[in-house]
Amino acid sequence: LAKTTQPISMDSYEGQEVNITCSHNNIATNDYITWYQQFPSQGPRFIIQGYKTKVTNEVASLFIPADRKSSTLSLPRVSLSDTAVYYCLVGGTNAGKSTFGDGTTLTVKP
Amino acid sequence: KAGVTQTPRYLIKTRGQQVTLSCSPISGHRSVSWYQQTPGQGLQFLFEYFSETQRNKGNFPGRFSGRQFSNSRSEMNVSTLELGDSALYLCASSSPPDSFENIQYFGAGTRLSVL
Numbered sequence: 001l002a003k004t005t006q007p008i009s010m011d012s013y014e015g016q017e018v019n020i021t022c023s024h025n026n027i028a029t030n031d032y033i034t035w036y037q038q039f040p041s042q043g044p045r046f047i048i049q050g051y052k053t054k055v056t057n058e059v060a061s062l063f064i065p066a067d068r069k070s071s072t073l074s075l076p077r078v079s080l081s082d083t084a085v086y087y088c089l090v091g092g093t094n095a096g097k098s099t100f101g102d103g104t105t106l107t108v109k110p
Numbered sequence: 111k112a113g114v115t116q117t118p119r120y121l122i123k124t125r126g127q128q129v130t131l132s133c134s135p136i137s138g139h140r141s142v143s144w145y146q147q148t149p150g151q152g153l154q155f156l157f158e159y160f161s162e163t164q165r166n167k168g169n170f171p172g173r174f175s176g177r178q179f180s181n182s183r184s185e186m187n188v189s190t191l192e193l194g195d196s197a198l199y200l201c202a203s204s205s206p207p208d209s210f211e212n213i214q215y216f217g218a219g220t221r222l223s224v225l
Contacts, residue, residue, distance in 0.1 A: 034213060043114070043200045043216025044153075087153070091212070100145075100153035 004088045004101040011107050018075045020104050022088030025069050033064060033071045036087045038103070044087060048073070075106075083108045112137065114217035116201050122223045128189040131220045135182050135203030141165075142184040143214060144176060145200040153200070159184055188222075196224045 005023040012018045024033070032051050036044035048055060050062040050071070061074040075082060085103040115134040123129050135142050144156040155168040159178035176186040182203075188195055198221050202214035 032212075036216075041198065041219070041221065043202070043219050044214075046213050046215065049213060099155065102152050 003099070004090055006086075006088055006101055006104045008102065009105040009107070011109060012078055013109050014079055015077050018078050018082075018106060018108075020073045020075075020086055020088075020106065021070055022073070022090075022101075023070045024088070024090045027068050027090050031090050033062065033068075034089045034091075035060070035062065035071075035073045036089060036100075038085045038087065044100075047086075078106075078108045080108050080110060082106060114201055114203050114215055116199075116217035116220050118220060119218065120221045120223075122225060123191050124225050125191055125193060127191050128187060129191060129222060130185055130187045131199055131201075131222075133184045133186075133201030133203075133217060135184070135201075136205070136215055139203035139205040139215070140182050141204045141212075142178055142182065143202045143204070144184070144186050145202065146170070147198040147200060147219070148196075156186065156199075191224045193224050196222060198222075 032049055034049040035047045037047050038044040048057055048060045048062045050064050052064050055062045063072040083106060085105050087100050087103040089100055114136055117132045121129060133142055141160045143158040146154045146156055156170055156174055157164055157176050158166040162178045173189045176184060178184045198219045200216050200219045202216045204212050204214045
């Protein structure tokens with residue numbers, strides 16, 4: 001199982017860009033990298049997924065270097081509603097082959 | 111398309127009782143996974159079911175069990191409840207389960223309090 005390491009917490013201000021980095025040194029060849037967002041007392045919500053290089057969708061970008069041993073979630077122009085826990089998940093074909101790390105608690109201040 | 115539905119949302123039980131939680135996956139999803147989330151341990155994988163068969167199991171005691179029905183709906187059961195079982199129990203569905211880019215879609219969870 002690929003173990004992930006993320007910063008425990010981060011603070012930001014509204015309108016800033018936030019980058020959260022996840023380390024996954026033992027990522028396997030077939031593993032995808034997936035990021036989830038979780039608000040208190042709710043289930044995690046899928047944000048973005050990638051395999052290599054850069055992926056962008058309407059809410060975030062994901063940067064993955066060539067060695068794939070880390071990844072960076074980029075949230076452009078955060079707002080107060082982006083305050084949440086962000087999880088990086090690295091894994092294969094089924095849920096039991098991937099684990100959620102401790103996540104990063106992002107606090108966005110006005 | 112309806113999301114993952116978990117019932118009940120909240121549950122209060124006493125030590126020694128048993129509890130059954132229900133999960134209805136997104137239509138067409140055949141893989142269902144269960145997680146336990148507590149402040150101290152984070153998100154812990156319980157088990158995963160696909161086509162009524164348990165495919166993976168986390169490191170939990172035998173008091174935790176589950177099953178999946180032919181319509182992909184799943185239930186998990188916890189017998190002989192302990193105080194430490196108080197947690198948010200999350201269900202996630204995915205499809206297709208054997209694709210490398212497996213994305214899990216989570217329900218809102220069932221908050222279980224054991225007194």
